[in-house]
Amino acid sequence: MQPALLVINSGSSSVKFAAYEAADEAPLSRIAHGRIENPASPEAAFTQLFDWLAQQTGGRALLAVGHRVVHGGAQFQQPARVTPAVLAQLETLNPLAPLHQPHNLSAIRAVARLLPELPQVACFDTEFHASQPWVAQACALPRRLTEAGIKRYGFHGLSYEYIASALPAHLGAVAEGRVVVAHLGNGASLCAMRGRRSVASTMGFSTLDGLMMGTRCGSLDPGIVLHLIQQPGISVSALEKLLYEESGLLGVSGISGDMRTLEASAAPEARQAIELYAYRLNQQLGSMAAALGGLDALVFTAGIGENSAPMRQRVGSGAAWLGLELDAEANQAAQPGACCISKTGSRVAAWVIPTDEEGMIARHTQALLRGNAPAQRVKPPVA
Numbered sequence: 001m002q003p004a005l006l007v008i009n010s011g012s013s014s015v016k017f018a019a020y021e022a023a024d025e026a027p028l029s030r031i032a033h034g035r036i037e038n039p040a041s042p043e044a045a046f047t048q049l050f051d052w053l054a055q056q057t058g059g060r061a062l063l064a065v066g067h068r069v070v071h072g073g074a075q076f077q078q079p080a081r082v083t084p085a086v087l088a089q090l091e092t093l094n095p096l097a098p099l100h101q102p103h104n105l106s107a108i109r110a111v112a113r114l115l116p117e118l119p120q121v122a123c124f125d126t127e128f129h130a131s132q133p134w135v136a137q138a139c140a141l142p143r144r145l146t147e148a149g150i151k152r153y154g155f156h157g158l159s160y161e162y163i164a165s166a167l168p169a170h171l172g173a174v175a176e177g178r179v180v181v182a183h184l185g186n187g188a189s190l191c192a193m194r195g196r197r198s199v200a201s202t203m204g205f206s207t208l209d210g211l212m213m214g215t216r217c218g219s220l221d222p223g224i225v226l227h228l229i230q231q232p233g234i235s236v237s238a239l240e241k242l243l244y245e246e247s248g249l250l251g252v253s254g255i256s257g258d259m260r261t262l263e264a265s266a267a268p269e270a271r272q273a274i275e276l277y278a279y280r281l282n283q284q285l286g287s288m289a290a291a292l293g294g295l296d297a298l299v300f301t302a303g304i305g306e307n308s309a310p311m312r313q314r315v316g317s318g319a320a321w322l323g324l325e326l327d328a329e330a331n332q333a334a335q336p337g338a339c340c341i342s343k344t345g346s347r348v349a350a351w352v353i354p355t356d357e358e359g360m361i362a363r364h365t366q367a368l369l370r371g372n373a374p375a376q377r378v379k380p381p382v383a
């Protein structure tokens, strides 16, 4: 029996996981997956998970664990085998992604405590954007700050990397052209690709920038931050909470940060939140098209991109000036899976392609360990 690779995507309120059969040929086949909601602690979650996995996979040996880690900073532009030194370096990046990085790293630490012999690999959401030109990464701040790492990193890289790998099968030669991918989940961003490499992204130094999101504000005049921080009684952590957790769709609607809930609501505030979301998405699509000098294809992915026909319709209609003719019927009828939603003859192609961040992490983990990590028959700890 082939050993298994486990992929862990640990967030603030849930741990997503997927197990794959470690084989030489890609794509790796997924043998189990799921989500643990609101775990009491990472240790409790993983003790339960290892136990469950052992039952599900008939006691298969576990080869390694691959983790999604949101920030690799300037140091990590490739997946890395986790060592205490690597973990210490990654910890210094916690303030840059306070909503994600600490959770990603506590998952790594918890697995190391439970199964110290098991190889762990960190895969970064920033690494796909390392190919961006200097102008896309620089901030117009004093040079010493840019040199100290205050620059635009970009995120959702594992999702974009997966989509880039899937583009040729769907778009043919157009895949190598000017493509914008819209990753629209709870977090949301756009990535401009040429030759399937990132040339620009709407997320920048942090995961706050760019598009309006579920609970994050997206691009904001920095003068507003200066104004708010000078108000009596507001602390830095309260401001951080405001921008990361109380803004976006939730803040504007006052109802929910969840697109599905807002689409089902008749409240005018819900309509306005959706309208603002689409307006800003279209604005920033224009910015990505400008970075590319035009547009050949637009791809929608993640929860909203894959499932919300009304949002795709709004964005598609707003992109008519770029040469996109959306096929309203194909868009409405789109089923789970990849499908084309632009009219035949549209100068710009539009597609829905489901993302697979976990699959991408599994591929990286397998590639990094191939040949140098013997499978270990780890005994899951008793729950």
Ligand code: ADP
Pocket (backbone or CB within 6 Å): 184, 185, 186, 187, 214, 257, 258, 259, 260, 261, 263, 302, 303, 304, 307, 308, 309
């Ligand atoms: P995460 O970024 O946490 O992985 P997802 O990619 O699952 O999140 O995206 C979550 C978002 O997708 C939520 O706003 C949710 O409402 C939205 N979504 C999921 N299904 C639908 C649907 N059928 N219609 C509209 N929005 C949807």
